[in-house]
Amino acid sequence: QVQLVQSGSELKNPGASVKVSCKPSGYTFNTYNINWVRQAPGQGLEWMGWINTNTGNPMYAQGLAGRFVFSLDTSVSTAYLQISSLKAEDTAVYYCARVYCSSTTCETKGFDIWGQGTMVAVSS
Amino acid sequence: QSALTQPPSASGSPGQSVTISCTGTSSDIGAYNYVSWYQHHPGKGPKFLIFEVNKRPSGVPDRFSASKSGNTASLTVSGLQAEDEADYYCSSYGGTNRLLFGGGTKLTVL
Numbered sequence: 001q002v003q004l005v006q007s008g009s010e011l012k013n014p015g016a017s018v019k020v021s022c023k024p025s026g027y028t029f030n031t032y033n034i035n036w037v038r039q040a041p042g043q044g045l046e047w048m049g050w051i052n053t054n055t056g057n058p059m060y061a062q063g064l065a066g067r068f069v070f071s072l073d074t075s076v077s078t079a080y081l082q083i084s085s086l087k088a089e090d091t092a093v094y095y096c097a098r099v100y101c102s103s104t105t106c107e108t109k110g111f112d113i114w115g116q117g118t119m120v121a122v123s124s
Numbered sequence: 125q126s127a128l129t130q131p132p133s134a135s136g137s138p139g140q141s142v143t144i145s146c147t148g149t150s151s152d153i154g155a156y157n158y159v160s161w162y163q164h165h166p167g168k169g170p171k172f173l174i175f176e177v178n179k180r181p182s183g184v185p186d187r188f189s190a191s192k193s194g195n196t197a198s199l200t201v202s203g204l205q206a207e208d209e210a211d212y213y214c215s216s217y218g219g220t221n222r223l224l225f226g227g228g229t230k231l232t233v234l
Binding site for chain 2: 004035037043044045046047049059060061062095097100102108109110111112113114115116117
């Protein structure tokens with residue numbers, strides 16, 4: 001079964017850091033790029049950017065703070081989202097999502113497989 | 125405030141059809157044929173319904189259809205079923221390093 005499995009919920013103090021993991025299964029890790037999307041409480045989805053699972057090169061959404069970093073550990077076929085200097089407004093569910101490849105292209109800008117989401121709560 | 129505008133709610137009775145709109149600008153929906161739609165049940169990851177404006181991935185029922193006119197995209201759910209009750213999100217490519225989502229529409233099956 002093709003799926004993305006994310007790490008569990010986190011409760012952090014303001015100023016701390018958190019690292020969310022996203023581990024694909026059921027397919028070869030480096031054949032699909034991974035995107036990150038977040039949803040703040042009561043809000044819609046917000047695209048954060050993506051990481052090339054071949055090169056490890058991250059691309060961040062315009063305006064995304066430098067406190068957000070995408071990375072890979074290819075030895076364990078896992079993608080990571082690290083957030084440093086956490087603020088209350090970072091409280092959200094964070095999703096990883098696999099880019100969808102049609103029969104002709106992977107440039108569909110759609111995401112076919114999503115992780116179950118990781119709740120990151122920032123509160124003192 | 126989301127970049128794409130969706131109505132906060134929509135509803136219909138079982139068997140009926142309902143259409144959800146998604147309004148952007150000439151820089152996103154109006155400029156590219158990269159509109160996607162997702163169904164989201166709380167507590168789960170979103171489900172992929174539509175890509176490239178009106179194409180369905182394998183496994184998505186043809187009760188789900190979509191279109192685009194100008195700066196507005198639309199998703200139609202036909203033959204409403206109880207399990208269609210969920211939040212629906214549109215997204216559109218908006219150029220380099222820009223992918224925009226709508227604020228979501230809560231669909232209620234009466």
